[in-house]
Amino acid sequence: MNTRCLSDTVDLGEWRLRNRFAATAHGTGAVVHGAPSDHDIRYWEGVARGGAALIVLGGGALGPTGIRQANRTEVWRAEAVPAMRDRARAISRHGALPFLQLTDLGRETLGTETFYATRSSSDRRSPREAVSPVPMSDSDLEDLIASHLRAGRNALAAEHVGVELHAAHGYLLGQMLSPHVTGSAARLSVMRSVVRQIVNELRRMGLGVGIRLSVGDTSDSGLDISMLGETLDELSDLLTYVNVTVGMRGAYVRDMSTERPPLLDLIPLVREACPLPLIVSHAFRDREDMEDAVVAGADLVGLARPLIAEPQLPNLLLADREDDVRPCVSCNEDCRSFLPSLLCSVNPDLAPFGEAARPGSPWVIRPSTKPARSVSIIGAGPAGLEAAISLRSAGRDVTVYDARDHIGGALAMAASVPHRAGWRRLLDYYRNQLERLDVEVRLGQRVAGEDVAEADAVILAGGSEEAPAPPGCMNLTEALLAGPESFSNCPSVTVVDDGFGWWPSTNVVEMLFDAGVKQVTFASPSTSFWAGIPAESRVQLMSRLRGRGLRLLAATTFVNEVTGASLCNLLGAEFTPLDGEPVIVASERRSVPLIDVPSGPSVHVIGDAVQPRKVAHAITEGRRAAELLRAVK
Ligand SMILES: Cc1cc2nc3c(=O)[nH]c(=O)nc-3n(C[C@H](O)[C@H](O)[C@H](O)COP(=O)(O)O)c2cc1C
Ligand code: SF4
Structure with a gap:
């Protein structure tokens, strides 16, 4: 019987980890002139104190062309080294191993402004972008190697044990290692040898080198299990670990509709493809799932949001105090908005940058x-x-x-x-x-x-x-209290949003489809839908609603004065009478x-x-x- 458990130590190359918990890359955004602030350092010290064995620091940019947000850690700048060193020391002091993630987005901008043209291993356009990237020349590839080495030297000077290469979620190294993006076998072989050279040189500096890869999404820039195996065949003699995760930029941080870690059942296959220390991450919430992951072959369980909600999670689980873990609910409401810095909806101890506590008062x-x-x-x-x-x-x-x-x-x-x-x-x-x-x-x-x-x-x-709904209609609360059974015989239902695009009316829409309603007409006085819910959740919501019979009416609201209960198009002032089907109207909360x-x-x-x-x-x-x-x- 396999008796591996979360409290076991595990070796990553020459480094011994105190347990099986890894903090996967994330960032606080509390950065001053490209260097970690004291606020950021305190945050990471808290995560290390909470018991995580390996900490991968996220948000680290390789160079000015890579990530365009202002709150990145500018790893390429020597001026950032002293604060990066303070942060790495704070982590090491509490017994965790600091790794620094190195990131270049390549062809992705996600709609933010850019100073430079985007580049990639080919000119294949990202599904998230309006224009194709510039294919990297030999000189670009040399620059890429040089930027990794410069960042590696800074990471070493800042006393990090290692670096993690970001090749997941459609980022540049992921694009380079993807047969779909890179194209020909010859070009793929060049790209793999560039990545190998980067890993080799970083290892020669004395750094540990991990790599983060996405499984799935092969028609984007992810890898299936056999591609994962092939990729690692060429790198495994050099790498310190591999961190396997899922998803592409734009929707890769799953919300609460994902109830089970997406990779849990795949771990035996991933393990077979991966002859290295293996971190498996994404959506681990329950201790049982984490234990199952370790038993199935993961060496470490990767966690990000659960540690934002409860930095003490590893210590609490190891002390059998699971009930005391303040749970990440995967709402993505605060932590993924990055405004003004890392916050968490359930953790009032996490303060915005510059504040001692999260503001709020009775x-x-x-x-x-x-x-x-x-x-x-x-x-x-x-x-x-x-x-x-x-x-x-x-x-x-x-x-x-x-x-x-x-x-x-x-x-x-x-x-x-x-x-x-x-x-x-x-x-x-x-x-x-x-x-x-x-x-x-x-x-x-x-x-x-x-x-x-x-x-x-x-x-x-x-x-x-x-507030009560107009006569003859239900409000959202009444609809939810009535429950799915009340709608199971209705072929169609109309839901009228208040235009703020927040969850409550969406809750009703999802309940109606689960009740078996064939068509839901969803009207909003706004010109956009779901504007109030986190962007990543919107993408996940739309994939759940696809093909289910949703009819969207923009710039449309409910009226019942002149024409009786009707939908009114606000631009054309056209009225469509509503008769026969249930109408649910979002009303003001008081x-x-x-x-x-x-x-x-x-x-x-x-x-x-x-x-x-x-x-x-x-x-x-x-x-x-x-x-x-x-x-x-
Ligand atoms: C605020 C925040 C910032 C993140 N930044 C990064 C990053 O810089 N690099 C990265 O690879 N992943 C980043 N992630 C993704 C996490 O590492 C992790 O894969 C994701 O949150 C899903 O895992 P979880 O369910 O354990 O949170 C970030 C996640 C959050 C919530
Ligand atoms: S804001 Fe929501 S998703 Fe993010 S860490 Fe907190 S509970 Fe989890």
Whole structure:
């Protein structure tokens, strides 16, 4: 029986790793003049302290032509070396191995402005670009080798153990190693020998060299398993490790619709093709999947977002404290927006660059003037739950009330929708924490101000409600509460968005298709659809909706004054009567009316009860309310 487990040490060439957790490349964007800032260094120190054994630092640009964003680490510049060294030392000090990823996008721009013409191994156009790249000349290839060597020297001077070559997700080295992009066998052989030369020279400097490759998407620039084997045949005698992942630029960071690590079942095949220390990454969330990956042949499990949500994840799992891991829900809402720097919707400890904490504050109705030994929290949504566990951890007596018979508030409704399983993880986390901390939770109880007048502090976290729909229609909440069964006999349904392109109306559309509805007409007063959801999730959503009978109507809204219930095209002012089929209209979300709390306790309002917004606001305000109360001695 194979007994490999996550706590085992593993050797990467001459380096011994303390366990099987690798932080795959990501970045904070907290960069000053191309060099890591103190904020960035503190972040990575936290990840190393959390127990990851190998840390691959992302966002490292090989040269000015490669990545065009301003917040890249400019690895090619000697001026960046001192701060890079501080960062590598901070990582090593906590027992992790620092590797620096080297990146050139080649033919990809992703719609950002460019200073230089893009180049690639051939002139084959990327499916994400409007024009073809310039095929690399011999001189370009020499420059590419030279830029890797310059970056390698800087990485070494900055005390990194090694570098990771980025050949995944359609980046330049991936383009070069892809038969589809590079074209002829002769040209492919030249490209492979260039990559081999780069690896060889970097190894001769004394650096470890890993490579990141994407499996799948062979008609883009990914590799199938046999191509992976062929590619590695030519490099494996030199490489320190291979990091195998999935996906192409534009949609490669999977959202919560991916519930199982996409490579988990392929690991035995990948293992066979790969005679090297192997990192398998993407969408690992559960300990069981991570253990299965190691047993199936992965030497390391690669994690990025789970460590953004909970840097202590490796230590907690190794200490059998899985329930204490604050889970990444794969929402991609904060971490993939890069505004203004790395943030996380579920982790209020992660501050924007330049701030000590994530900004957010409760609405103070009556300030706290005495220590809050007993706290009543009205509302068991994410805001109330975050406040509850934070106060209870500080030893306060906490009672949470909710009129519903379950915790979660609006989050529970979102979690019930197809492809939104991530939210269930967050609810499970809060449920486990309430139990562990022995928080008193009274469900099914509508509370009046007098009921909580004896507490030292009251937190109002009652959330928000959707305004009623026009007569004869349902609003989104009513449709979701009615559930898929109510629509299973409807051949067609119309959903009218509010034009902000946010998840709630999309939730209803996905529920309707899962219920068996053959045609959904989705109308929006805006000229674009789903503008409010993260770009990568939009691509994944569209691939789920493809071929399912969705009819999109832009610049169209619902009216029922003159013509009866109709869709109105805002540009042509044409009216199309709606008769016969159910109509679901997104209506404004409004904070629930606040209850009047008699004088005595302090009163703070948090989350949607202040103003309906996102989960991230609710969690942050829950935490900040608890901190305010804890601060009063
Ligand atoms: C904020 C952020 C930045 C990232 N930057 C990089 C990068 O610079 N290079 C890279 O290869 N992958 C990058 N990734 C992708 C991650 O390494 C990882 O493959 C992806 O998030 C999926 O794995 P996960 O489910 O463990 O998060 C980034 C991901 C995130 C969330
Ligand atoms: S923002 Fe969402 S996807 Fe990103 S790390 Fe946090 S929970 Fe995960």
